[in-house]
Amino acid sequence: MRELPPTAGLPLKLLDLRPGGADFAAAATAWLQTPPLQLECSGTAAMVVALNAMRKLKPSRREVVVPAWTCPLVALAIHRAGLIPRLCDLAPDHYDMDRQELEGLCGENTLAIVPTHLGGRLADVHVAGAIAQRVGAFVLEDAAQATGARQDGQSVGLLGDAGFFSLAVGKGLTLYEGGLLTARDPALRAAFAESHRELIACDPRMDRQRALELMGYAIAYRPALLPLVYGHPLRKALAANDPVTAVGDDFGPDIPLHTVSRWRQAVGVRALPRLSGFVAATRQQALQRVKMLRQIPGIVVFDDLPGDEGIWPFLLLLLPDRAQRDAALDELWTAGLGVSRLFINALPDYGYLNGIVPPADLPHARDFAARSLTIGNSLWSRDEEFAHICAMLERVVRDYRSSRHSP
The missing domain is CATH 3.90.1150.10 (Aspartate Aminotransferase, domain 1)
Incomplete structure (x- = not known):
């Protein structure tokens, strides 16, 4: 049986997996043409690192406004950062936040607004920016599903104060998990770097796990093998009437926070x-x-x-x-x-x-x-x-x- 993936990920080549080390953040910065990027172990981890830094810069503010229809990991990241999610309903028949409701939700307790680019389709960051400026909040662009997209002639993630990207499976280039974080303001980037030093540590066990998963992706991400690694689990979950598991929305409370090995970075640089x-x-x-x-x-x-x-x-x-x-x-x-x-x-x-x-x-x-x-x-x-x-x-x-x- 032949199985197509639900998202278009860049296939890896076996030569990408050869030994070596590299600086993926530097290579991605040059490719995206952004201010310097900071590498994290996932897009979710990048969001945690960013919110932790923002919370310290504006300690009296506790709320983060996000679309009510988005990845559940967004809510878990906000909770992990010790903050409170505020949910904004969508505009009718659209994936973006409703402007009128967004204006009503934001105030003196708003730390950040998170406009969210979904499936490569782009949110109106200008609206979020105008509201954030009025209330003194940050704009943190969720570009997890939009790495490589451009808005107003530049990479997404740069119209707000900061933006983060995901390198998970199915989102273009993958390191089998990975994330990138940037900001226009050097002072905010310095705060992100300090937040990384506070939260992120080396984890050899996770390094080994992610390395094996990345090798498995390189081998199995093809129509002939996807029935085994994707199709069978999908059909099993749907037969059990469990669509949440079928699409991979079943997340636990733990958010891994660890470094990314130089070898996985080298795989990404080669691809x-x-x-x-x-x-x-x-x-x-x-x-x-x-x-x-x-x-x-x-x-x-x-x-x-x-x-x-x-x-x-x-x-x-x-x-x-x-x-x-x-x-x-x-x-x-x-x-x-x-x-x-x-x-x-x-x-x-x-x-x-x-x-x-x-x-x-x-x-x-x-x-x-x-x-x-x-x-x-x-x-x-x-x-x-x-x-x-x-x-x-x-x-x-x-x-x-x-x-x-x-x-």
């Missing part, structure tokens, strides 16, 4: 020269496929706005309602075609976040969770496979409309 071509090829493929999806009545597919140049690990869609989204997933989620969901719930609806995020009325975030699905943009995806996905989506929408109009 990095291939990343620009990979980003360009996935963009070209995605833009062609977005046009195809837009021919299907009732489906919203998210694209770049003027001034944005996002990346395309997958395509993010909204169907007209939950019933149609679920009908599409019934046909496509286990078909090996890379169709999946991004985040299963709005943040308050994950049981393991009870006591970390407050209950809240979040109609737009819950609606987005109920109506959205993703289509992987792997370069292994064949045109006929994508045409099958489009035909299935079109049939679901057509059948639903016919049933509504039948006597």
Whole structure:
């Protein structure tokens, strides 16, 4: 059986794994054209390090405002930093935060606002920046899913005060976990470096684990082996009616905080020269496929706005309602075609976040969770496979409309 991944990650070559050491942060800084980047063991760790530094700079402030539909690790990172998440509902039919609600949530206790770029589609950082300036808060861009994207002619992560990126599996280039952190202000970068020294330590056990996982990724991340490492666990979780585990939203409270070995950094440095071509090829493929999806009545597919140049690990869609989204997933989620969901719930609806995020009325975030699905943009995806996905989506929408109009 052939299995496509739900996100487009850069495949590694066996030669990338040869012995050696390197400085990945320096290489990534040159590639992204940003101020100096600080390497962490994950995007989540980068967020913890950043918030810890910000909390010390503004110790009277305790709240961090984030979208109500985002990765649960965001809430866990805020909690790990000793801070309180405040959840902002989404704009209707959109993944970005609602401006009016964001303005109402922010005040003298707001430490940071976290505009979030999802699946390579970019958030409106200018809105967050204007509100943050009014209340004296930081803007920390969550670019975990947007490494290589550009906004207003520069890398994402630079329109706010600081930004962080993820090097996890499926997000372009991976070190099998890893994160990058930067800030425009040298004083803030110095605070991040001090926070790193306070929180991060060498962990030989995690070094060995991540090295083995990275080697496993290099071997198994291909359509012939993904049925074993991705497809089988997915189908097992869905058969148990556990979509949270199926998409990998099942996080524990512990956030690893450790250094990244020089060997894993060298693997990333060797693969990095291939990343620009990979980003360009996935963009070209995605833009062609977005046009195809837009021919299907009732489906919203998210694209770049003027001034944005996002990346395309997958395509993010909204169907007209939950019933149609679920009908599409019934046909496509286990078909090996890379169709999946991004985040299963709005943040308050994950049981393991009870006591970390407050209950809240979040109609737009819950609606987005109920109506959205993703289509992987792997370069292994064949045109006929994508045409099958489009035909299935079109049939679901057509059948639903016919049933509504039948006597």
